Amino acid sequence: MDKKSPMDYRGAKPIWCQGCGDYGVLSCLMKALSDLNIESRDLALASGIGCSSRIAAFVKCYGFHSIHGRALPVAMGIKLANPQLTVIAAAGDGDGLAIGGGHLPHMARRNMDITYLLIDNSLYGMTKGQPSPTAQKGVVSKTTPKGSPEAPLNPVAMALVYGASFVGRGFPGKPDALVNLIKEGIAHRGFSFLHILSPCITFNERETFRYYNERTELMSADYIPDDRVKAVTLAMTEDKLHLGTFCKEERPVYTDYGSDIEVMERETLIKKLYERFK
Amino acid sequence: MPNSLVIRISGTAGEGVLAAGDMLNLAMKRAGHHTMLFQSYGAEVRGDGPSMAQVRVSDSHVLSHGDEVDILIALNQDAVSLNLSEIRNGGLVIYDGQPLDTFGSQKTFTPSLPEGIQGISVPLASISYQKLNSLVSKNLVALGAFSAVSGLPFEIIADIVKARFGEKSLSALKMGLDHVSENIKGEGFKVGAGSPRPYETLILSGNQAVSLGAIAAGVKVFAGYPITPATDIMEFLAAELPKVGGRVIQTEDEISAVCTILGASFAGSKAMTATSGPGLSLMVEGIGLASMAEVPAVIVDVQRAGPSTGMPTKTEQSDLNIAIFGSHGDSPRVVLAPSTVEECFYLTIDAFNIAEACQTPVLILSDQFLGQRRETVSPFDMSGLKLAQRLKPDTEELKGYKRYRLTDNGLSPLAEPGMDGGEHAATGLEHKEDGSPSYDPDNHRAMTAKRWRKLELAKLDSVKPVRFGAADALIGIIGWGSTEGAVREAVSKANEEGLKVAALYPKLLNPLHTDIIEDFVRPLKKIVVVESNYSGQFAAMLKANGIDAEQFTLCEGRPFKVSEILKKIEEVHG
Numbered sequence: 001m002d003k004k005s006p007m008d009y010r011g012a013k014p015i016w017c018q019g020c021g022d023y024g025v026l027s028c029l030m031k032a033l034s035d036l037n038i039e040s041r042d043l044a045l046a047s048g049i050g051c052s053s054r055i056a057a058f059v060k061c062y063g064f065h066s067i068h069g070r071a072l073p074v075a076m077g078i079k080l081a082n083p084q085l086t087v088i089a090a091a092g093d094g095d096g097l098a099i100g101g102g103h104l105p106h107m108a109r110r111n112m113d114i115t116y117l118l119i120d121n122s123l124y125g126m127t128k129g130q131p132s133p134t135a136q137k138g139v140v141s142k143t144t145p146k147g148s149p150e151a152p153l154n155p156v157a158m159a160l161v162y163g164a165s166f167v168g169r170g171f172p173g174k175p176d177a178l179v180n181l182i183k184e185g186i187a188h189r190g191f192s193f194l195h196i197l198s199p200c201i202t203f204n205e206r207e208t209f210r211y212y213n214e215r216t217e218l219m220s221a222d223y224i225p226d227d228r229v230k231a232v233t234l235a236m237t238e239d240k241l242h243l244g245t246f247c248k249e250e251r252p253v254y255t256d257y258g259s260d261i262e263v264m265e266r267e268t269l270i271k272k273l274y275e276r277f278k
Numbered sequence: 279m280p281n282s283l284v285i286r287i288s289g290t291a292g293e294g295v296l297a298a299g300d301m302l303n304l305a306m307k308r309a310g311h312h313t314m315l316f317q318s319y320g321a322e323v324r325g326d327g328p329s330m331a332q333v334r335v336s337d338s339h340v341l342s343h344g345d346e347v348d349i350l351i352a353l354n355q356d357a358v359s360l361n362l363s364e365i366r367n368g369g370l371v372i373y374d375g376q377p378l379d380t381f382g383s384q385k386t387f388t389p390s391l392p393e394g395i396q397g398i399s400v401p402l403a404s405i406s407y408q409k410l411n412s413l414v415s416k417n418l419v420a421l422g423a424f425s426a427v428s429g430l431p432f433e434i435i436a437d438i439v440k441a442r443f444g445e446k447s448l449s450a451l452k453m454g455l456d457h458v459s460e461n462i463k464g465e466g467f468k469v470g471a472g473s474p475r476p477y478e479t480l481i482l483s484g485n486q487a488v489s490l491g492a493i494a495a496g497v498k499v500f501a502g503y504p505i506t507p508a509t510d511i512m513e514f515l516a517a518e519l520p521k522v523g524g525r526v527i528q529t530e531d532e533i534s535a536v537c538t539i540l541g542a543s544f545a546g547s548k549a550m551t552a553t554s555g556p557g558l559s560l561m562v563e564g565i566g567l568a569s570m571a572e573v574p575a576v577i578v579d580v581q582r583a584g585p586s587t588g589m590p591t592k593t594e595q596s597d598l599n600i601a602i603f604g605s606h607g608d609s610p611r612v613v614l615a616p617s618t619v620e621e622c623f624y625l626t627i628d629a630f631n632i633a634e635a636c637q638t639p640v641l642i643l644s645d646q647f648l649g650q651r652r653e654t655v656s657p658f659d660m661s662g663l664k665l666a667q668r669l670k671p672d673t674e675e676l677k678g679y680k681r682y683r684l685t686d687n688g689l690s691p692l693a694e695p696g697m698d699g700g701e702h703a704a705t706g707l708e709h710k711e712d713g714s715p716s717y718d719p720d721n722h723r724a725m726t727a728k729r730w731r732k733l734e735l736a737k738l739d740s741v742k743p744v745r746f747g748a749a750d751a752l753i754g755i756i757g758w759g760s761t762e763g764a765v766r767e768a769v770s771k772a773n774e775e776g777l778k779v780a781a782l783y784p785k786l787l788n789p790l791h792t793d794i795i796e797d798f799v800r801p802l803k804k805i806v807v808v809e810s811n812y813s814g815q816f817a818a819m820l821k822a823n824g825i826d827a828e829q830f831t832l833c834e835g836r837p838f839k840v841s842e843i844l845k846k847i848e849e850v851h852g
Contacts, residue, residue: 011701011703012703012714040701041695041696041697041698041699041700041701042695042696043695044544044545044695046541049706056703056705057703057705057713057714057715060701061701062544062545062693062694062695062700062701062702063701063702063703063704063705064540064541064544064571064703064704064705065703065704065705065706065707066537066540066567066571066706067537067563067564067567067706069533070533070534070537070564072534073501073529073533073534073535073537073538073541074537074538074540074541074544075541076527076529076534076538076541077499077501077537077538077539077540077541077542077543077544077545077549078541078542078544078545078695079541080499080501080525080527080538080541080542080547081498081499081541081542081543081544081545081546081547081549082545082546082547082695082696085545085695085696102530102531102534103530103534105530106529106530106534255525258520258525261520261521262521263521263522263523264521264522265522266493266494266496266522267494267660269493269518269521269522270490270493270494270658270660273490273518274480274657277480277481277482277486278308278478278480278481
């Protein structure tokens with residue numbers, strides 16, 4: 001097999017605003033894919049709706065740019081149909097935590113071998129800047145002219161409590177760590193939740209590259225991601241947002257169940273079933 | 279035996295009405311008869327809501343559940359008065375003449391039955407409670423009594439009870455039998471055994487037939503969310519599909535279910551979901567995506583009375599509009615409607631074939647009456663089974679592959695993961711031939727037309743409308759789905775009376791075979807559209823296609839009676 005380069009995964013030309021964090025996410029993803037030497041034909045990327053979800057067309061692979069909030073169920077269907085594929089789901093914070101928020105706990109429970117990129121810019125970019133579930137309380141926007149009264153969600157803590165078997169955070173401003181995180185997430189056999197901070201340079205004046213550069217720090221080398229409770233505590237108390245793996249747990253994946261069943265021909269089964277109806 | 283016999287078991291939820299109906303139906307089939315079991319019950323699993331199971335037995339295929347009751351088995355006092363008006367003159371009631379009150383003391387009960395209806399008193403509660411120390415065996419005592427009254431061979435019903443509830447339950451059955459044999463003299467309704475047939479029939483529900491059809495068609499992924507009256511499809515497939523290498527997943531909601539099957543189909547597997555009205559409402563955005571992204575998918579809707587939560591256990595045909603039009607935009611899809619349990623099998627295979635061949639969503643409109651009734655069917659003929667394959671790109675096509683290439687018939691070769699060069703992004707955005715987003719007006723028109731063109735292919739491949747009745751008819755009935763059996767009976771009775779009536783049942787509801795419908799309508803004086811909904815959804819659709827007809831609708835959560843349709847025919851015929 002030829003060694004891949006990141007450019008081998010170049011799909012359609014991205015249409016994001018110049019300087020958008022999503023370019024960094026895309027290049028880190030392409031680097032991670034090439035490091036893992038994944039064949040484009042064996043890679044599926046399902047996404048929802050929003051700026052970041054356009055990524056499904058920007059990577060050379062089998063992409064499915066679906067509907068708002070539904071990246072995870074589409075990815076789940078792909079994995080169920082063909083567990084051999086590398087399956088990635090990508091969603092924004094509004095896409096994945098508001099309209100599609102109901103799917104996350106169940107994907108975590110199922111532990112399907114899917115890598116989920118939650119690409120967070122704390123607002124709805126495509127509709128021009130309304131607050132998302134990760135927007136800070138008090139944020140002023142056209143739909144919250146007096147400031148948003150709603151508190152932000154903590155995506156990493158949520159994923160940990162839901163039981164995702166791999167939980168991490170990355171930021172394209174610190175690309176080496178993000179490439180490593182994506183690689184680790186894909187390599188992990190199970191549901192990997194990757195919270196990716198991706199500043200919107202057009203509508204977000206608060207969560208900027210500078211803001212995250214100052215407010216993030218790499219997870220200490222001493223940190224061992226084997227304790228969920230410790231990871232939750234860290235996610236809920238951190239002054240600086242940690243980049244890296246919070247928790248990692250090996251456990252059977254959904255598609256392991258039932259894989260030991262002896263398979264027969266369809267007609268044989270139907271004839272057997274006839275006996276039950278006689 | 280008269281040419282058909284209707285036995286109704288009536289009681290409250292928790293008294294074992296449905297179990298008794300199921301066992302009686304199977305026993306009648308094993309005795310060599312054709313049967314149909316119809317159930318009507320509340321949404322509550324326990325409580326004091328009435329429950330009813332009705333078995334109709336005949337020596338030819340049973341078309342409908344039966345208008346009048348020949349034998350009523352009343353498991354409690356209220357069940358007698360509740361059903362009295364539906365028992366025919368000359369009918370018979372098996373009732374509990376010594377029921378127990380709330381404190382367990384015996385009372386006596388003598389129903390006032392009109393002249394012409396015979397009553398047989400059996401102490402169901404006393405036998406069950408005093409001899410067997412439980413009230414849950416009333417239904418078995420009643421089945422034993424019925425066996426004595428009807429001559430249904432005791433061993434047949436005993437085998438079924440034993441297989442379901444174990445050896446110890448046989449005493450209840452036997453005590454019911456003995457009570458009647460020892461105390462009641464005279465002829466009951468002798469059903470006995472039917473005539474032997476060259477093959478053994480099966481007893482299947484519409485939902486089971488859909489499940490078997492899906493297996494036969496090669497479904498690989500089923501995703502669903504529990505909902506009455508469609509849940510048994512998921513339950514059946516959960517146990518069986520893994521045996522042929524498939525997977526069933528219970529998702530967190532119906533939105534997830536429909537998106538899961540789209541993902542599975544995108545990855546190359548035949549995929550299906552099954553739901554009822556409220557679930558279909560949640561799925562419509564996904565159906566639009568399937569339409570736009572051209573992803574094959576089969577969606578079964580076992581309709582129940584709506585709107586909203588409606589009457590979950592009651593039948594209705596009121597999802598035609600949402601099936602055809604649900605979802606925003608011009609979103610083409612195919613809609614099929616089976617009429618019988620047997621058709622549930624074959625049309626499910628057709629649904630997969632059309633979905634795969636036309637790269638489009640296909641909906642199957644069943645309903646509670648069809649999905650949950652159990653009737654005798656011949657084993658399915660699988661020798662001539664043809665399964666459609668997706669149009670896949672060849673090596674040439676994969677060079678500079680265009681997923682949505684514009685073609686004369688609208689079909690573009692569909693690459694699936696694993697194919698080198700077939701990488702593309704399926705999308706719900708309007709797109710150019712290569713799948714990239716486009717807001718170009720000419721492109722939008724061309725792509726929309728391409729998606730609609732594929733419906734013409736579905737029309738070519740689909741089963742044609744079925745016509746029955748008089749060749750020189752003056753009056754025509756058009757209907758769809760589960761009303762067909764009752765209409766067939768009414769039409770044949772009307773024709774026996776000398777009226778000239780025919781009926782047409784399209785199985786493909788979208789797109790319509792309008793040419794065939796127009797040919798049917800042309801020589802007729804009057805057309806009546808029969809359907810179980812309030813607003814006449816199919817009649818409105820026919821009207822939109824230039825076919826004017828009188829509506830005949832029923833909005834009571836129950837199937838039509840033959841007599842109601844016959845009366846309508848007589849009225850229209852004049």
